[in-house]
Amino acid sequence: MKRIGVFVCHCGINIAETVDVKRVAEEAMQMEGVTYAQDYIYMCSEPGQALVREKIKEENLDAIIIAACSPTLHESTFRAAAEEAGLNPWQCEIANIREQCSWVHTDREKATRKAINIVGTIVQKTRLNESLEPIPVSITKKALVIGGGIAGIQAALDIADSGYKVILVEKESSIGGHMAQLSETFPTLDCSQCILTPKMVAAGKHPNIELLTYSEIEEVSGYVGNFNVRIRRKAPFVDWSKCNGCGLCMEKCPAKVSSVFDRELTTHGAIYVPFPQAVPNKPVIVKDSCIYFKTGKCRLCEKVCEIGAINFEQEDQFIEEEVGAIITATGFETLPVADLAEYGAGDVPDVIDGLAFERLLSASGPTVGEVRRPSDGMVPKEIVFVQCAGSRDPERYKPYCSKICCMYTTKHALLYKHRVHDGQSYIFYIDIRTGGKGYEEFYHNAEEEEGIIYLRGKVAKIFRDGDKTVVWGTDTLTGRNIEIAADLVVLATAVIPKDSTAELVKKLRIHTGPNGFLSEAHPKLRPVESINSGFFIAGAAQGPRDIPETVAQASAAACKVISLFSRDHLEQDPAIAWVDEDLCGGCRICISVCPYDAREYDEEKGIVIVNEALCEGCGSCVAACACGATQQRNLSDSQIKSMVTASLRGE
Amino acid sequence: MIDLTKTNTGLWREITDNCGDIRKCFNCNTCVAGCPAAEGDPPLFIRNLVRKVLLGLEDELLEDETPWLCVTCSACEEMCPMGVHPFEVCLDIRRWQSKNDETYIPAATAEIFETGHTQAVGQVQEKRKAVGLEAVPPTIIKFPELLKIFQEMLRNTDIVRENDYMFRS
Numbered sequence: 001m002k003r004i005g006v007f008v009c010h011c012g013i014n015i016a017e018t019v020d021v022k023r024v025a026e027e028a029m030q031m032e033g034v035t036y037a038q039d040y041i042y043m044c045s046e047p048g049q050a051l052v053r054e055k056i057k058e059e060n061l062d063a064i065i066i067a068a069c070s071p072t073l074h075e076s077t078f079r080a081a082a083e084e085a086g087l088n089p090w091q092c093e094i095a096n097i098r099e100q101c102s103w104v105h106t107d108r109e110k111a112t113r114k115a116i117n118i119v120g121t122i123v124q125k126t127r128l129n130e131s132l133e134p135i136p137v138s139i140t141k142k143a144l145v146i147g148g149g150i151a152g153i154q155a156a157l158d159i160a161d162s163g164y165k166v167i168l169v170e171k172e173s174s175i176g177g178h179m180a181q182l183s184e185t186f187p188t189l190d191c192s193q194c195i196l197t198p199k200m201v202a203a204g205k206h207p208n209i210e211l212l213t214y215s216e217i218e219e220v221s222g223y224v225g226n227f228n229v230r231i232r233r234k235a236p237f238v239d240w241s242k243c244n245g246c247g248l249c250m251e252k253c254p255a256k257v258s259s260v261f262d263r264e265l266t267t268h269g270a271i272y273v274p275f276p277q278a279v280p281n282k283p284v285i286v287k288d289s290c291i292y293f294k295t296g297k298c299r300l301c302e303k304v305c306e307i308g309a310i311n312f313e314q315e316d317q318f319i320e321e322e323v324g325a326i327i328t329a330t331g332f333e334t335l336p337v338a339d340l341a342e343y344g345a346g347d348v349p350d351v352i353d354g355l356a357f358e359r360l361l362s363a364s365g366p367t368v369g370e371v372r373r374p375s376d377g378m379v380p381k382e383i384v385f386v387q388c389a390g391s392r393d394p395e396r397y398k399p400y401c402s403k404i405c406c407m408y409t410t411k412h413a414l415l416y417k418h419r420v421h422d423g424q425s426y427i428f429y430i431d432i433r434t435g436g437k438g439y440e441e442f443y444h445n446a447e448e449e450e451g452i453i454y455l456r457g458k459v460a461k462i463f464r465d466g467d468k469t470v471v472w473g474t475d476t477l478t479g480r481n482i483e484i485a486a487d488l489v490v491l492a493t494a495v496i497p498k499d500s501t502a503e504l505v506k507k508l509r510i511h512t513g514p515n516g517f518l519s520e521a522h523p524k525l526r527p528v529e530s531i532n533s534g535f536f537i538a539g540a541a542q543g544p545r546d547i548p549e550t551v552a553q554a555s556a557a558a559c560k561v562i563s564l565f566s567r568d569h570l571e572q573d574p575a576i577a578w579v580d581e582d583l584c585g586g587c588r589i590c591i592s593v594c595p596y597d598a599r600e601y602d603e604e605k606g607i608v609i610v611n612e613a614l615c616e617g618c619g620s621c622v623a624a625c626a627c628g629a630t631q632q633r634n635l636s637d638s639q640i641k642s643m644v645t646a647s648l649r650g651e
Numbered sequence: 652m653i654d655l656t657k658t659n660t661g662l663w664r665e666i667t668d669n670c671g672d673i674r675k676c677f678n679c680n681t682c683v684a685g686c687p688a689a690e691g692d693p694p695l696f697i698r699n700l701v702r703k704v705l706l707g708l709e710d711e712l713l714e715d716e717t718p719w720l721c722v723t724c725s726a727c728e729e730m731c732p733m734g735v736h737p738f739e740v741c742l743d744i745r746r747w748q749s750k751n752d753e754t755y756i757p758a759a760t761a762e763i764f765e766t767g768h769t770q771a772v773g774q775v776q777e778k779r780k781a782v783g784l785e786a787v788p789p790t791i792i793k794f795p796e797l798l799k800i801f802q803e804m805l806r807n808t809d810i811v812r813e814n815d816y817m818f819r820s
Contacts, residue, residue: 326795382656426655432677448674453660456678472652477678477702481652 004126005036005061006119007052009043009068011098013103016041016472018102024067027116030124035059044074049081056085060576063091063126067119069098088131090575090634095122117647124642128635134571137613139225140324141565144169146504148218149177150547151329151539153203158558160208164565168203169231170213171500174278175200177331181261182363183369185547186411187442193364197277198563204279209344216500218318220507221597223614225324225532225570235314236284238271242309245273245281249301257289259366263356265374266366271301271310276364285310293522325534325561328508328518329554330501332540335390335397335494343389343462343491349375350469351462351489353389354408361415371419373488374468380423380487383416384471385409386459387429390494398494402516405492406433410446412490416451426453426484428473436509436546455482495544510535518542528557536560566573575634576617577610583629584608590621592629659707666712666747668703670739676701682727682737688720692775695720697727697737699812700744713751718744719759722769756814764805764818767791767798 003104007027010016021039027038028037037060040048043066051459052064066078071094079089097115105111141164145156148170156168168175180190180200203209212231219230238249253269257443261274270290271283291298292312302310337353338346350373352360358363360372366597386407390397406429413425434440446452457474464470475482497516505512510530511519518537521529528536536557539550564570577598584607590599591608598614599621601607607629610621631637667673680698688695693715703712718741727737727777748755759769766778767790791798802818805811 175786424656424660444675448672450675451660453655455655475653475702475706478699478706478708482655483652484655486656 002062002127003060004033004057004096004123004523005037005052005055005064006031006038006123007043007048007055007064007066007068008037008039008097008119009048009066010039010041011043011069011102012041015098015102015115018105018108018111019097019115020108021115023112024097024115024119028065028067028123031120033127034123036061043068044077045205049077052078052081053085056082056087061087063087063093063129065093065095065116065119065122065125065126067095067097067122068152070094070096070100070202075400081259090132091126091129093122093126093129095119104434117649120649121643121647124646125634125639128636128639128642132574132633135573135574135576135612137570138227138572139224139565139567140227140322140377141165142167142321142323143325143327143565144227144229144321144323145327145329145559146333147539147541148172148203148211148213149329149331149550150179150199151175151331151541151550151555152327154198154551154554155327155329155538155558155561156203156209157199157206157279157563158555162558162562163208164562165208165210166206167210167229167231167323168210169215169217170211171216172274173214173236173282173284174274174280175203175211175213176275176277176279178355179547180275180277181263181355181362182358183363184411184415186407187436187438189415191363191413193277193362197279200277200279211280212319213280214317215319217504217507220326220509222322223596225564226613227323227534229321229323229326229328231319231321233317233319234284235316236282237287237290237310237312237314238283238285239309239311239314240280240282242307243282244307244309244452245283247273247283248304248306250283252300252304254298254300255289255291262359262366263353265356265359269314285312322532325536325553325564326508327536327538327557327561328441328504328510328530328541329538329557330498330541332495333498335496337491337493339397340389340491340493342460343386343489344464344469348462348464348469348489349373350380350464350487351491352413353491353493354405357412357490360547361412361419369419371416371488378467379420379485381420382486383413383420383423383425383487384425384459384469384484384489385413385425385492386471386473386489387427387456387492388460389491389523392430398496398515400544401433402495403433404495404546406431406440407436407442407546409490409492410443410452413452414446414450417452424451426455426471426486428455428457428459428471430456430458430576436548457482473515495540498543501541508532508535528553528560534564544586572613572615573617574612575632576612577619577621577630577632578613579607579610580631581605583627585627585629587626589626593620593624595620653706653708655706657708660705662707662712663704663710666743667740668743668746670736670743671734673701673704673735673740675733676705676735677733678702679732681730681732682735685726685730687724687726688722691720693717693720695741697721697740701735701737701740704740704744704760712744713748713755715744715748716758718748719757719769756810756817760810761817764802764811767801 002382007024008021025037025039079092082092083089095118118597143166145152145168156166159166179196215233218232222228249271253271255270258264259266269283287293340442344351363369391402434443455475457476460472461472471484513519520527537556538557596614598611602609682697683689721741
């Protein structure tokens with residue numbers, strides 16, 4: 001018979017206040033198989049662990065039970081302690097008497113009896129536990145980064161610099177993302193492109209980075225360390241290996257397409273590169289807008305291309321890759337102005353969003369950095385900025401704070417003043433939130449030195465009156481309604497996840513939260529990991545964030561990948577499903593219930609085997625198996641039966 | 652409704668003199684929270700005065716009598732986190748009002764003449780009585796002969812001499 005030791009934790013008063021821990025230890029001592037039981041104030045403390053190690057040796061224990069908090073917190077702590085004292089780690093079990101007992105009850109007597117019962121149940125499980133060894137899984141030391149904005153670029157560079165291969169996939173024809181659209185960045189006002197383009201160039205030239213732009217993820221299968229990825233390379237209708245980026249085709253193209261990059265303030269041809277510093281600097285033909293594709297006539301670009309790089313016959317290509325880790329950094333979009341009915345629903349020409357204003361401020365933008373309004377090109381003398389346009393509005397739009405708008409709006413007003421010295425700017429806000437290094441100082445400087453007028457209150461209505469755009473709001477600090485007949489209105493529209501994120505997460509089998517942003521494994525302690533192993537997240541795809549935070553998070557995600565790749569192999573928890581080959585009839589019900597694709601039919605043997613690297617030990621197939629052929633290690637039918645019997649005893 | 656394109660948003664340059672940079676004010680309201688005159692009737696809300704100056708509400712400010720309610724205790728001076736010197740804001744506004752309109756006679760001057768108070772204490776007499784205090788807070792008013800001398804002194808000032816219909820003892 002196994003000699004089992006039970007260690008009951010007080011957790012200060014977390015457990016001891018509601019549960020009589022001494023009595024739990026005394027009662028445990030009476031249980032069959034238990035040869036030692038002791039309570040202690042903090043079992044997880046170093047002296048607590050030392051007590052466990054000491055008693056394993058002294059009392060010659062074969063297995064231990066720690067009656068304490070949830071196994072998600074300290075199971076690994078005590079398994080390590082057990083191993084140090086010479087026990088197999090799977091001979092250590094946790095009886096959760098905190099989250100599932102003391103924290104949810106108030107009656108001390110009943111809670112104590114329940115705690116005794118929980119311990120009794122785990123004693124039954126422990127008596128039949130086998131000693132197990134972790135399952136080694138190989139790792140493909142190559143990463144996939146999805147999204148070529150600053151988050152994806154930074155993560156790819158960090159991984160590549162540490163010597164591992166990276167595939168950087170970007171949907172658009174160039175990397176750069178939203179940061180490439182920005183004029184200057186708060187709070188230091190460095191030119192966005194000036195600090196971004198060196199990183200773009202580095203990513204484009206890095207020997208360890210394979211850049212796949214104009215590409216999208218088609219399919220992802222596999223598991224941590226061993227993913228299989230299918231990538232679609234959309235046909236650019238230009239042979240990029242020939243194209244030298246001379247730009248003649250773009251000059252001659254007679255089609256007019258609204259520029260997404262310039263927030264539709266300008267147009268470009270059907271063949272285009274989004275901006276001059278694009279990496280790679282290769283054009284693509286937008287099939288839906290190309291006159292040749294629509295009418296069968298034109299091919300002007302082909303005629304002017306001296307090197308014959310235009311290829312209308314090109315088709316999408318598919319690339320299969322094996323990678324060990326995947327970082328999702330798909331970024332953000334902003335709520336369309338058209339969605340904001342009270343702010344003109346996109347029908348008032350001089351109501352634009354923050355990204356459009358960035359393009360107006362940008363030296364490489366449609367107005368070469370001069371602030372000119374869209375309707376008639378006039379330089380606005382009275383300009384109104386409206387914050388929280390769609391943010392902090394749970395009734396109609398988005399419940400959350402978009403976080404970056406306070407800062408970029410102040411930056412906008414300040415840069416406007418730098419360009420239009422006699423102009424007056426007004427900012428309507430609900431609160432000014434400047435949590436960041438140098439941010440509060442930046443805001444005060446703008447308010448004091450640039451004469452920006454901050455008005456605390458949300459704008460109720462924006463409408464056109466002649467060539468003016470009238471804004472109705474309130475200054476809640478005086479309690480007075482305010483009217484401003486402005487020349488231009490800039491809305492700080494809510495930051496939202498990209499449309500394509502929803503579809504991508506389904507392919508990756510990772511999760512999003514209620515607002516569509518990617519979910520992290522733990523909001524504080526595992527902020528760059530997805531709950532599914534091998535998947536990491538970075539940047540504004542996880543929630544609104546600014547550049548410094550995005551870069552920090554991207555480097556953190558890269559660090560997690562590097563740490564994964566630095567191991568020789570991964571260790572998979574062996575407490576998973578296994579199949580009794582003599583019993584399995586090959587009915588394949590297990591395949592239909594497995595959420596991890598871990599059950600595979602073996603044609604030769606006529607049975608369904610378990611892919612140990614994929615199995616997460618959820619138990620679905622064990623429950624579904626009609627003939628009892630599938631069993632869970634250390635959670636066998638006989639263990640479960642004796643646990644149920646023990647838990648019902650005395651009630 | 653205030654049309655901000657028509658107000659004098661440069662007004663703060665005209666008014667502020669001894670006070671700090673009022674554009675630094677971030678409306679924390681500490682100047683009001685610790686102000687004894689904020690409990691008065693009407694109340695003095697220095698933050699609102701700062702706001703009116705910044706928005707350039709000239710006409711309203713000229714009519715505003717609350718700057719004269721300040722009891723000059725200087726509590727706001729101690730507490731303002733942004734160095735605005737709220738107390739000095741009150742004085743700057745008083746000076747600007749007086750300079751802007753030579754016929755301007757703040758109500759407080761009549762109060763000083765009659766009771767020695769800068770505040771309109773007459774309006775809180777019932778409240779004082781209810782808590783067992785004298786109806787009028789004790790000042791020079793307690794000493795009729797001295798009050799007479801005090802009023803004679805005031806009669807030598809231009810403001811009282813030229814507007815003597817307002818100052819009857």
